[in-house]
Amino acid sequence: xxSATANTTIPSSTPxxxxxxGDPAIQRLFLWPTIILLIAFNIFPLxxxxxxxxxxxxxxxxxxxxxxxxxxxxxxLNDEQLWVYFRNTGRYVVTAVALETLVGFxxxxxxxxKFWGSGLVTTLILIPMMSAPVVVxxxxxxxxxxNFGIFNYLLGYSAGKGPDWIGNGxxxxxxxxxxxxxxxxxYVMLLSLAGLSAIPDYIxxxxxxxxxxxxxxxxxxxxxxxxxxxxxxxxxxxIEAFKAFDLVMGLTGGGPGDxxxxxxxxxxxIAFLGQFNTGKASALAYIxxxxxxxxxxxxxxxxxxxxxx
Amino acid sequence: MAKVTNETQTxxxxxxxxxxxxxxxxxxxxxxxxxxxxxxKPRKAIISVPPQIFFTPTLEGFVGLFYKRSTLTxxxxxxYRQRTDLxxxxxxxxxxxxAITRQSDYVGQLRNSxxxxxxxxxxxxxxxxxxxxxxxxxxxKGQADLEFFILSTRMLPPxxxxxxIFLMYRKLGLYDTHFGLIILYTVFNLSLSVWLLKGFIDExxxxxxxxxxxxxxxxxxxxxxxxxxxxxxxxxxxxxxxxIFAWNEYAFALMLTSNRARTAPPSIPxxxxxxxxxxxxxxxxxxxxxxxxxxxxxAMRRYLLRGITFGAIRQ
Numbered sequence: 001x002x003s004a005t006a007n008t009t010i011p012s013s014t015p016x017x018x019x020x021x022g023d024p025a026i027q028r029l030f031l032w033p034t035i036i037l038l039i040a041f042n043i044f045p046l047x048x049x050x051x052x053x054x055x056x057x058x059x060x061x062x063x064x065x066x067x068x069x070x071x072x073x074x075x076x077l078n079d080e081q082l083w084v085y086f087r088n089t090g091r092y093v094v095t096a097v098a099l100e101t102l103v104g105f106x107x108x109x110x111x112x113x114k115f116w117g118s119g120l121v122t123t124l125i126l127i128p129m130m131s132a133p134v135v136v137x138x139x140x141x142x143x144x145x146x147n148f149g150i151f152n153y154l155l156g157y158s159a160g161k162g163p164d165w166i167g168n169g170x171x172x173x174x175x176x177x178x179x180x181x182x183x184x185x186x187y188v189m190l191l192s193l194a195g196l197s198a199i200p201d202y203i204x205x206x207x208x209x210x211x212x213x214x215x216x217x218x219x220x221x222x223x224x225x226x227x228x229x230x231x232x233x234x235x236x237x238x239i240e241a242f243k244a245f246d247l248v249m250g251l252t253g254g255g256p257g258d259x260x261x262x263x264x265x266x267x268x269x270i271a272f273l274g275q276f277n278t279g280k281a282s283a284l285a286y287i288x289x290x291x292x293x294x295x296x297x298x299x300x301x302x303x304x305x306x307x308x309x
Numbered sequence: 310m311a312k313v314t315n316e317t318q319t320x321x322x323x324x325x326x327x328x329x330x331x332x333x334x335x336x337x338x339x340x341x342x343x344x345x346x347x348x349x350k351p352r353k354a355i356i357s358v359p360p361q362i363f364f365t366p367t368l369e370g371f372v373g374l375f376y377k378r379s380t381l382t383x384x385x386x387x388x389y390r391q392r393t394d395l396x397x398x399x400x401x402x403x404x405x406x407x408a409i410t411r412q413s414d415y416v417g418q419l420r421n422s423x424x425x426x427x428x429x430x431x432x433x434x435x436x437x438x439x440x441x442x443x444x445x446x447x448x449x450k451g452q453a454d455l456e457f458f459i460l461s462t463r464m465l466p467p468x469x470x471x472x473x474i475f476l477m478y479r480k481l482g483l484y485d486t487h488f489g490l491i492i493l494y495t496v497f498n499l500s501l502s503v504w505l506l507k508g509f510i511d512e513x514x515x516x517x518x519x520x521x522x523x524x525x526x527x528x529x530x531x532x533x534x535x536x537x538x539x540x541x542x543x544x545x546x547x548x549x550x551x552x553i554f555a556w557n558e559y560a561f562a563l564m565l566t567s568n569r570a571r572t573a574p575p576s577i578p579x580x581x582x583x584x585x586x587x588x589x590x591x592x593x594x595x596x597x598x599x600x601x602x603x604x605x606x607x608a609m610r611r612y613l614l615r616g617i618t619f620g621a622i623r624q
Contacts, residue, residue: 026528027447030439034499035455037436041496042462045473052473059476107333115327121334123610127341130602132557132574135595139344142588148356150343159358182340190614194622232618243466246559250578267468271475272564278472285469296464300457307621 046289053282060276072283081258082266082284089262092173093241096180101234103181104188105226111189112196122193125186133183137250140179141166169259172252176260179251180244184237191233195226228306235299242292263288344599347592352405355588369405370589372398374415374597378407415576415594422572424487426555429494433551436495437502438510438544442532444503445510446518456504460619463500467560475565485566493561498551501619505550508620509543510536546612549605556601573598 021029053072055065076082111118128136143151144165152162165175199222207217245264248254254261267288271281347355349366372378376398381389389395389403402409444452474493475484483489513536521531563575577594606613614622
């Protein structure tokens with residue numbers, strides 16, 4: 001009897017498994033393709049371009065790369081013109097992100113308490129953010145047109161009398177900033193809304209009992225509670241604005257003159273147009289990369305912190 | 310009594326806020342509406358001063374987008390009018406005094422966009438779901454560093470990595486090929502796909518699989534039959550986000566393709582009409598590009614926040 005029970009229980013507790021892989025094998029099988037692909041397309045190119053940045057290589061010439069040391073880097077750092085592009089980029093990033101934060105957070109405060117149709121409003125204003133920036137830029141060119149665009153018309157200028165937003169060197173940067181703010185304020189809004197909706201009501205109720213003024217409540221409750229998410233939005237927008245390329249190419253192409261020439265656009269020009277100055281472009285790319293890595297580190301750190309909290 | 314006035318006050322404030330929000334939304338959407346209407350405007354209405362709100366809609370823009378046209382002489386136009394075998398596009402072109410000579414390059418570019426966006430999305434989601442499962446269920450050495458590395462690849466500016474990839478592709482014969490762009494978009498979507506899917510898989514209780522393993526399922530069977538069906542919403546959301554990125558991508562396509570594999574985004578700026586910029590064609594192209602995205606935004610609105618924060622914030 002005893003042996004019979006043993007015979008019947010053993011097969012069910014250690015069932016016949018189909019020929020199968022163990023967990024370590026599956027883990028490798030699932031993970032390695034991703035890791036290998038990412039290394040091949042990120043780490044290898046980065047090392048390759050680090051090497052190229054110390055050479056005089058031109059992608060269109062047949063000459064093999066010649067080692068030139070830190071020549072490219074010192075050329076770039078001493079190039080007055082490149083500093084202009086860095087200044088342009090800085091101005092654009094700071095102004096656009098600051099305005100996006102104000103506008104996005106402001107709209108989030110408006111949409112905070114639900115009303116009939118607030119869901120629809122929230123969804124509708126997210127559409128531009130998801131569209132192709134180059135297409136958006138191109139289309140705003142028509143909107144900014146001094147003769148028949150609706151932007152000046154809505155500002156109340158009669159045809160041809162209003163400012164030429166794209167053609168005027170002082171205004172072109174503002175044109176890009178306006179479009180960027182139009183596109184990306186909803187991003188800040190969406191994150192702010194998430195932060196606002198997470199604030200428990202009882203904090204406000206307690207503040208009401210203590211007769212705290214609305215202003216006090218805003219600065220002492222609302223703002224600190226939303227701050228972590230708002231910071232993520234600001235960091236992400238800063239990184240993205242620093243990389244801005246599509247929008248500028250669609251809207252101004254860097255012009256007029258070099259009024260809206262951003263570092264990323266200049267980088268494209270050095271690397272892929274005219275002389276194909278690959279070595280110098282790689283050096284510039286590395287300088288941009290170091291700046292971006294700095295901001296990205298902060299971003300990822302906060303993202304993990306928010307995720308954990 | 311005091312309470313009643315307080316309630317009315319709150320109601321007035323809420324109504325005022327709603328009114329302000331709705332009017333801001335209307336103002337905000339003017340460019341989108343304008344794009345929509347421009348796509349259907351005849352040339353004269355586009356450049357009219359002051360801007361026209363009411364006009365007779367035409368498909369000139371779409372015909373300009375999809376076909377190359379040549380100008381007809383009055384005699385030829387008469388001849389064309391006699392013909393009865395004209396397609397709708399030819400009829401629209403004839404109204405402007407134009408004849409269709411051939412399909413524009415845009416048709417092929419749109420096809421490239423579909424192939425490349427579709428192919429890279431499938432790859433990114435399949436690889437992403439496998440890696441996400443591994444990250445979620447196994448203890449992996451250096452997991453935090455690996456995850457950090459994967460996300461950091463997303464932060465690289467395209468222009469920075471494109472220079473070495475351009476040289477690499479030229480050597481390997483991948484320059485201006487569909488396969489080259491598919492792989493590249495897969496790589497750039499992988500970070501998003503892994504992070505997003507890991508969040509979704511983390512939410513599936515481990516107990517389900519453990520029960521299945523005890524019942525005699527192999528790990529692979531448990532993954533296939535238990536985890537995948539549970540993660541289907543997450544997979545759908547991830548697919549959509551990857552599709553949007555690949556669909557909208559401009560910089561890589563501009564620098565790594567020329568004729569054969571060129572996608573639509575770098576091509577729309579070069580849609581130039583017979584006389585100056587053909588705004589109706591550009592608007593039509595933009596509109597066709599925007600419509601799928603708009604539909605997706607509506608369908609996915611619950612997951613948008615999650616998608617744009619790499620799965621970090623859930624609601």
